Amino acid sequence: MKQSSGQWTRRDFIKTSLLTAGGLALGCSVRSRLDILIQNVRIADGTGQEIYTADIGLRDGKITAIGSLKNATAHMIIDGKKYVAAPGFVDIHSHTDLELLANPNAEGKIRQGITTEVSGNCGSSPFPLTKTDVEKLQQKLRDQYQIDESWKDLDGFFRAIEKRGTSINYMTLTGHGALRDTVMGSYDRDPSADELKTMKQVLARTLEMGSLGLSTGLEYAPGSYARTTELIALSKTVAEYGGLYATHMRNEDDRVEEAIEEALDISRQAGVSLQISHLKACNKNNWHKVDAMLSMIDKARQEGIPVHADRYPYIAWSTGLSAFLPVLARQGSTEEMIERLKNRHNEEQVRDYILGRGARIGGWDRVLISSCRGAGGKDFEGKTLQDISHALGLSPYETVRKLLIDFKAEVSTIGFAMEENNLKKVLKAEFVSIGSDGSVRATYGPLFKGKPHPRCYGSFPRVLAKFVRDEKVLSLPEAIRKMSAQNALKVGLTDRGFIREKYVADLVLFNPDAVQDKATYLNPHQYPEGIPYVFVEGVPVIREGNHTGKHPGKVLRHKG
Known part of the structure; x- marks a missing residue:
């Protein structure tokens, strides 16, 4: 030594x-x-x-x-x-939920060195559920994954994971969208006093069951219908339990600075710990705002606001194609939204909004279809909306409309909207940590489908390869801190995230000269290289580069 x-x-x-x-x-x-x-x-x-x-x-x-x-x-x-030992990585921004039931091996995450997932982000979680939601979820599990499970609340979801076992540790937030939909439906209106009271009660029950806190997806329905006062009221409940408020902000392009101020105001007034999800400025006309955005957050931290942010190491986002519709057109159920499109309800407004989205990102050649669930969907995967429009002989508006109707809105997209130098600035900020914004995938079985964003397979090794070794944007110790300890501390883990005696043995061994992400936008289903060992609870899950089939992971219930 x-x-x-x-x-x-x-x-x-x-x-x-x-x-x-x-x-x-x-x-x-x-x-x-x-x-x-x-x-x-x-x-x-x-x-x-x-x-x-x-x-x-x-x-x-x-x-x-x-x-x-x-x-x-x-x-x-x-x-x-030959190796560097690091604490097991904590993915503070994950979207893994049902996928973990379909593949408890969690291949796409554990092979990145991720030992703990923090899910339920962007306002979406598979709980709480109405009776109708329970039946729909049960049918979805049968159809997509051949799994016979059902639950209504967080405790039931946790039990389903524990029954099947998992190779990674798992935490989750309560999705504000799911919460709002359960209590008052997916409609653009304010909650009544009784509805808000019920939302707070249901939220409190999920926190008592072990939820980490509340997440919002304020660019998505129904979260987008919530006023700031509603979010402050709910966040006060989260603060009572020592939880976290994680937000996909109301805007990440033209009004991104106003969205940051809203998030900070919620934290300030509710007294809640704040995590700004996937911090970025989208579309070229907003790229100049990044310095001001970082300064806003840094100033708030100096004032004592407990705010951090996360970011994935790519310049493209990924979301559902329905996000290209104006908020008004997304009201209600998926069936109601599709019927609205079929009947061309408010067509001029919808068309103008869709075409505006395409113009702001810089053209339809910058929007890639990553998945279409249903017969014939593979024909469109991996192609841009511009190419699809030309092939179909339709305008971009008609193409978006057709895909949403034909595939019942189960269409995912990737949009190339960010700038590389801005990404580096964000990654270097002291308060920014690493999150994948992706769910568990695998190169086999039911999770081997579509062309998902490569972040599902490559986020953490990409930081080590591209931004540490090759471009030296971050030092290796600092990158490891941003992938482990900083996230562990933010979510209240007191025995993980560091290599210390008496700490849980969640560890990753990687070769700093050989570690490399392999996933690409057109060929994403590829595991990284150079990470031969990953231990969870002291058990080798990845050994000499192979998955051992072990499931030592735990459901980590937050204790406020």
Whole structure:
């Protein structure tokens, strides 16, 4: 454990002294007490401080020793000299929910080094549910995944995950859209006093069941119908439980600065911890706003507002094609929305809005169809709306309308709306951490479909490869902090996110010279390279680059 100079550091001395003292106190040595021993590995411990070299000993799911363990024995010994050891990555912005039931191996995430998912973002969660919603969800699980499960509340959803097992740890927020829809439907109106009271009561019950907090998707129906006063009232309930308010803000392009101010005002007035989701400025005419956006958040932090943000390391977003409709046209159920399109209700307004969206992003060649669920859908996947329009002989407006109607709005898109230098500025900001904004995928089975955003497979290794090793935007210790400890602390995890003795042994070993994301927009179903070991609760889930089939992950219920 010597440095290149051959001298022991004070840190080395303290670690070794503590290790020796612990062994003497127990009346035995570390020898024969380890399940796994990682030898001579460079450690990025999550603090953002300098990397150091040591041995790591794991036993009973915990990190039991860090130091010089040359006399220790273990059931499994790994020569770590080619690797960097980091805390298991915490994906603070995930959309994994039903997918984890379909594939408990969580291949697309665990292979990135992600050991904990934080889901329920952007106002969407598979709870709470009305009786009708329960029946629809049950049918969806049968049709898409051949799974026979049902639940109404968060506790039931958690039990479904636990029954099947999982390779990753799982936390979730309560989606404001799901909450609002359950209590008052998907309509553009304010809640009555009784409805708001009911929403707060239902939200409180989910928090008592272990929800991390509340998420909003204020660009999507029905979240977009909520006034700021409603969000403050709900966030006060979240604050009572020590939870988190995570927001896909009301706008991320022309009015992005106003949207940031609204988010900060909600945090300020409710006294709630704030997470701004996937911080970005979309469309070329707004790219110049990023410096001001970062300054706004930095100033708020200096004033004491507990605000952080996250970002995925790509310049394209991904969302449903229905987001190209004006909010008014998205009211009610999916069936009502489609019927509105068929009858060409408010057609001039709808057409103007859709064409405006295409113009603002810079043209329909910048919008890619990533999935269409239904017969014939694959014909459109991986093609731009411009190419599809030409092939069909339709205007872009008619193409959008046709796809939404034909595929019952189950159409996903990818839009190339951001700028690379702005992405680097955001990633470098001290208060910004890494989140994928993607769900679990796999290169086989029911999750092997469509052309999902490559972030589902590559977000975390892309940071290590592109923005650390190749372009040196971030230092390695700082990148690890943004992918592990910063997120763990934000969501209240007190025994994960750092490499420390007595912490849960969620760890990732990667080769800093070989780590590489492989997923692309046209060929996304590819696992990354250079991450040969991932441990969850001290169990090797990825071993020598292969999934072991182990499911040691836990549902992590937030405790306010």
